[in-house]
Ligand code: ADP
């Protein structure tokens with residue numbers, strides 16, 4: 001598992017935007033440059049993630065510097081970790097361990113299908129091991145536990161499809177006004193006609209002035225890209241291709 005992924009040196013990455021941070025060669029550099037917690041790096045080693053892929057090498061520094069990002073990278077190149085690691089690093093510590101009553105969901109990952117949301121949750125669990133992160137795969141059961149405001153005020157990361165999330169927002173059972181990290185995964189599908197209205201509603205509900213947004217996709221057709229860029233603030237855009245193809 002996780003060993004046959006193409007390393008960054010076999011990727012060609014084209015970046016566009018202002019003040020683009022340097023990519024990293026190794027995960028270890030993230031500790032040096034961004035004080036990433038040793039625990040997170042240990043969890044990477046534990047799961048045999050040895051070298052960052054292209055989208056990780058370039059994308060992680062961008063997100064860790066708090067920039068908005070549109071990342072286009074082929075399927076199987078590790079886009080999930082590219083955003084999850086910076087999210088965990090930026091959150092610092094689990095809300096449950098902070099001496100804090102909590103003021104709502106801290107990070108949100110949107111995915112077009114339940115299957116994908118489930119896979120993202122599994123990647124989250126790898127990074128989360130050893131600390132008491134509150135990770136919620138939003139479904140019927142977890143939605144019902146989150147009706148309790150005390151519970152939903154102390155959530156680190158929610159992973160959800162748009163439909164169920166919008167329903168919860170509309171019913172007054174979820175607030176997203178404390179979300180600092182918003183990710184649209186498989187953004188080409190999230191921003192097509194099937195989901196666009198719901199996605200825009202979710203984005204609009206993330207009202208915190210310090211919300212950092214990023215979209216990830218294997219492809220981003222022109223019309224969809226325009227929509228995506230319109231949601232982002234001074235974004236950097238990276239496009240990853242495989243060399244010799
Ligand atoms: P994408 O979203 O780009 O299609 P995924 O995030 O689903 O790709 O990752 C594909 C596979 O590669 C997963 O099994 C993941 O655990 C693994 N993987 C991700 N990053 C690395 C890495 N740096 N080294 C080794 N395996 C990795």
Ligand code: MG
Nearest residue numbers: 079080185186
């Ligand atoms: Mg993916």
